[in-house]
Amino acid sequence: MITSNLVEKAEEINRTKLGKFNKTYKGTKVGIMGGTFDPIHSAHLATAEFIRDKYKLDKIIFIPSGNPPHKKNTIVNKYDRYEMVKLATMSNEDFIVSDMEIIRDKRTYTIDTLRDMKKEYDSIDIYFITGADAICDIETWKNVEENFRLATFIAATRPGISKASTKEKINDLRKKYSANIIEVYVPSLDISSTYIREKLKNNGSIRYLVPEEVREYIECKKLYNNGD
Ligand SMILES: Nc1ncnc2c1ncn2[C@@H]1O[C@H](COP(=O)(O)OP(=O)(O)OP(=O)(O)O)[C@@H](O)[C@H]1O
Ligand SMILES: O=C(O)c1ccc[n+]([C@@H]2O[C@H](COP(=O)([O-])O)[C@@H](O)[C@H]2O)c1
Numbered sequence: 001m002i003t004s005n006l007v008e009k010a011e012e013i014n015r016t017k018l019g020k021f022n023k024t025y026k027g028t029k030v031g032i033m034g035g036t037f038d039p040i041h042s043a044h045l046a047t048a049e050f051i052r053d054k055y056k057l058d059k060i061i062f063i064p065s066g067n068p069p070h071k072k073n074t075i076v077n078k079y080d081r082y083e084m085v086k087l088a089t090m091s092n093e094d095f096i097v098s099d100m101e102i103i104r105d106k107r108t109y110t111i112d113t114l115r116d117m118k119k120e121y122d123s124i125d126i127y128f129i130t131g132a133d134a135i136c137d138i139e140t141w142k143n144v145e146e147n148f149r150l151a152t153f154i155a156a157t158r159p160g161i162s163k164a165s166t167k168e169k170i171n172d173l174r175k176k177y178s179a180n181i182i183e184v185y186v187p188s189l190d191i192s193s194t195y196i197r198e199k200l201k202n203n204g205s206i207r208y209l210v211p212e213e214v215r216e217y218i219e220c221k222k223l224y225n226n227g228d
Contacts, residue, residue, distance in 0.1 A: 002087075002216035010086040010213075017096045021059060028058035031127045031154070032117070034101075034110060036068045037081050039218060040088045041196055041210050043189035045095075047156050050186045051129055052094060055154070059094050060129075066101040066108045069142070075197060076223050078102050087213040111143040114150040126151040127182075132161035135181065136169050148179035155183050159190040200224040 033048045040062075048060045064085050065071075066078045074081070082102050089095035100116060101108040110128070117126060128151040130138075135155035138144055147153075155170060157163060166183065173179045191209055199206050201224065206215055218224060 002213065002220045006213065007083055010090040013090045014086050014097050021096055025121045026123050029125045029127065031057040031060040031129050032063055033060055033129045034063045034065065036071050036074055037064045037085050038074050038076055038193050039196060039210060039214055040085050041191050041193060043191040045088060046189055047186050048129060051154055051156065051184060055127065057127060059096055062089060062095060062097045063101050063113060066104050069107050069109055080221065080223060084214045084217055087217055088211045109142040111147055114147060118150060127154050129154045129156065131156050131158040132166040133158055136166060145177050148177045152180040152182065155181055156186045159188045197224050
């Protein structure tokens with residue numbers, strides 16, 4: 001059973017990783033994995049690691065959305081979602097969690113996050129990682145054109161999202177916005193937070209679909225059990 005010690009340990013480990021990054025970020029290639037993470041699951045982690053490895057990114061910064069623009073009703077509050085992301089990433093030296101969207105009061109738009117990242121870390125190359133569903137929706141994002149100026153986007157294939165229409169959409173975005181978008185075929189993991197929440201609602205097992213620490217945190221805090 002998870003103890004508050006483990007939550008504190010995850011916080012301490014993350015603080016140490018962030019401290020090191022703050023001293024060594026200059027000239028690095030950094031992936032940003034933004035998401036609602038309600039909750040974080042194994043496909044988020046496997047996708048991020050696959051992309052880090054394939055494109056030789058130095059670090060992946062996970063940025064849980066505080067107040068996500070397109071998901072008006074998160075099920076679990078932002079602090080629990082943030083704790084779960086720290087627990088899920090504590091064993092990976094190259095995964096860091098940022099609270100920059102958690103501490104923001106207003107709606108958390110990616111454009112504000114990218115501007116803040118550029119201000120704080122002046123000389124990094126930013127690769128914003130999304131699933132195919134998110135890249136197909138990107139024209140509904142705030143200041144889409146500026147997002148493309150500030151980062152290269154890496155769009156990961158996702159089960160259930162047509163590869164042909166994703167490719168077409170990406171080509172369209174490249175033409176329209178001179179966007180730098182890399183399309184990447186990641187090994188398919190047909191897992192979503194919706195699926196995890198459904199499982200929990202029906203008292204099903206989520207073992208191995210999320211890291212064990214996350215499963216224990218959910219169980220201990222009785223998150224999601226009362227349904228949507
Ligand atoms: N199985 C997956 N494969 C590839 N990318 C994924 C996968 N699941 C989520 N992503 C991507 O991770 C990012 C964060 O996703 P998010 O936190 O919304 O999870 P989700 O599983 O899509 O949630 P929900 O089911 O609640 O919509 C998005 O860019 C999303 O496209
Ligand atoms: O900035 C926007 O307008 C915007 C609109 C929708 C989604 N996003 C970002 O896209 C990422 C994935 O979002 P989601 O809703 O799939 O969890 C996350 O970092 C969100 O903040 C950003």
